[in-house]
Amino acid sequence: MKKTWWKEAVVYQIYPSSFMDSNNDGVGDIKGVIQKLDYLKELGIDVIWLSPVYKSPKDDNGYDISDYEDIMDEFGTMKDFDELLNEAHKRNIKILMDLVVNHSSDEHKWFIEAKKSKDNKYRDYYMWADPKDGKEPNNWGSFFGGSAWKYDEKSNQYYLHLFTKKQPDLNWESEDMRKDIYSMMKFWLDKGVDGFRMDVCNLYSKAKDMLDIDENGAEGLYMNGPRVHEYFKEMNKEVFSKYNIMTVGETPGVSPKHARDYVGEDRDELNMLFHFELMDLPNQSDKFYKKPYKLTDVKNIFMKWYNGLHNVGWNSLFMNNHDQPRMVSRFGNDKEYRVESAKMLATLIHTLSGTPYIYQGEEIGMTNVEFDNIKDYRDVETLNYYNEKIVDEEELELMKRIKITSRDNARTPMQWDKSENAGFTKATPWINVNPNYKEINVEDSLKDKNSIFYYYKDLINLRHENDVIVYGDVELICGEDENVFAYKRNLKNEEIIVILNFYNNKINFEIPAYLDIKESQIMMSNYEDKIIKNNVITLRPYEAIVYKVKNK
DSSP: OOOOHHHHOOEEEEOGGGTOOSSSSSSOOHHHHHHTHHHHHHHTOSEEEEOOOEEOOOTTTTSSOSEEEEEOGGGOOHHHHHHHHHHHHHTTOEEEEEEOOSBOOTTSHHHHHHTTOTTSTTGGGBOEEOOBTTBOSSOOBOTTSSBSEEEETTTTEEEEOSSOTTSOBBOTTOHHHHHHHHHHHHHHHHHTOOEEEETTGGGSOOOTTOOOOBTTBTBTTTBSOTTHHHHHHHHHHHTGGGSOOEEEEEOTTOOHHHHHHHHOTTTOSOSEEEOOTTTTSOOOOSTTOOOSSOHHHHHHHHHHHHHHHTTTOEEEEOSOOTTSOOHHHHTSOSSTTHHHHHHHHHHHHHHSSSEEEEETTGGGTOOOOOOSSGGGOOOHHHHHHHHHHTTTSOHHHHHHHHHHHOGGGGTSOOOOOSSGGGGSOSSOOSSOOOGGGGTSOHHHHHHOTTSHHHHHHHHHHHHHHOHHHHHOEEEEESTTOSSEEEEEEEETTEEEEEEEEOSSSOEEEEOOTTOOOTTOEEEEESSSSOOEETTEEEEOTTOEEEEEOOOO
């Protein structure tokens, strides 16, 4: 396995709208990110993944791009972006741009031209089809509800939109379109950007026959389609190979077998990817966050992906992002054991094999928000879901589900301090602040040496200083245990052991006889003292321990 900077890095995702508002218009911006670079330097991260800051009408909060080579007015100017890039690099922090090229905005100049006529040069940049029996060309559905086809009266054709109707899918079959995309990518890389996170990139290729989806799903139709690897190899040849960058693909619906094709070190495609098997586990069903899945389900997913990519390619490690509920609310306990469970989950993500991703606010234990009124939500997916379901469901039950699953759980403003609007803005924020900001904020975290923030900082340092955590093998310990997630990391003569209690009750964990931890050094723990008797560790709620095994 080759050593590279992006395997050793820790990535911090910023959702610009919600990070820091520098000009008090209620929306976060690029200058706000610049203001907080020293905070991120203190945390110790290596890379910022910046969610889209391009020109956009914001139908899907910036993932609908109207100009790939300009900055959204709300976020600032290209001069501001250049300053961010320069100031981040001064602090040895790299910038990863969000590349959204499965689709554009319907307000992009390409689509405006494409709609003018079937003979327009840009018509082929998008996916058009004739009606079938006077209706949509096939039964493909949008990820946000309803049909994936929008009728265009002028041409009597439909265009494809796998997301909102204002996000028409680009036609990757068009060589001219691909060349324009590659030129745009070089525009950013020549500025000094350090790589791309690639939005739903395994959806680029669509089957020409566009058959209806059946019981086999979208596989091979628009998910992991027939030419997708051809496109990535071309992209790598034309763009990636010419720069020392990091590329990570967002790839819903992939298996480890798929992943080897996308990120295999001999494949010349991508560096790593995000899969969503962990995110696909059943979500919590009530306010106490009872887990309707077993811990072995979680272990099996992590180990399946480790084994599937071991010595072949590289993985990404995350438990929340801008599209997912907060991880401490979903996988931990965001009430009485918020601090302990946040630290335990962080230990898992930062001591396994792969590149860890931190989502903004995770490092202070930010939680899901519980808006009581649908009018408080801003996410297009949530609003579409509500409008679709309210016809047949009781509002109380529907809102209960939305509180648990909405993407807006991750999008409430960053909680900087106890002042109004959590120090995010002095104006009315574009989305309400989580009311718990007076108890959970950066200011208090930086004052408390036992805070989640400093635990993250120590974990990041630990990873930076120990190659065994980055490059070591992973061996599961007591894999059938439904309470404790434990594993070894091995590299040459180095060995560490990680033991995690995933629940809010005490567990007596018997250490297997083949493990010798009696003289081992405790490298990290979220409790100060340890309770060990006769080779049995009494693990308190959400306890996490990382041992360095003494060399023999």
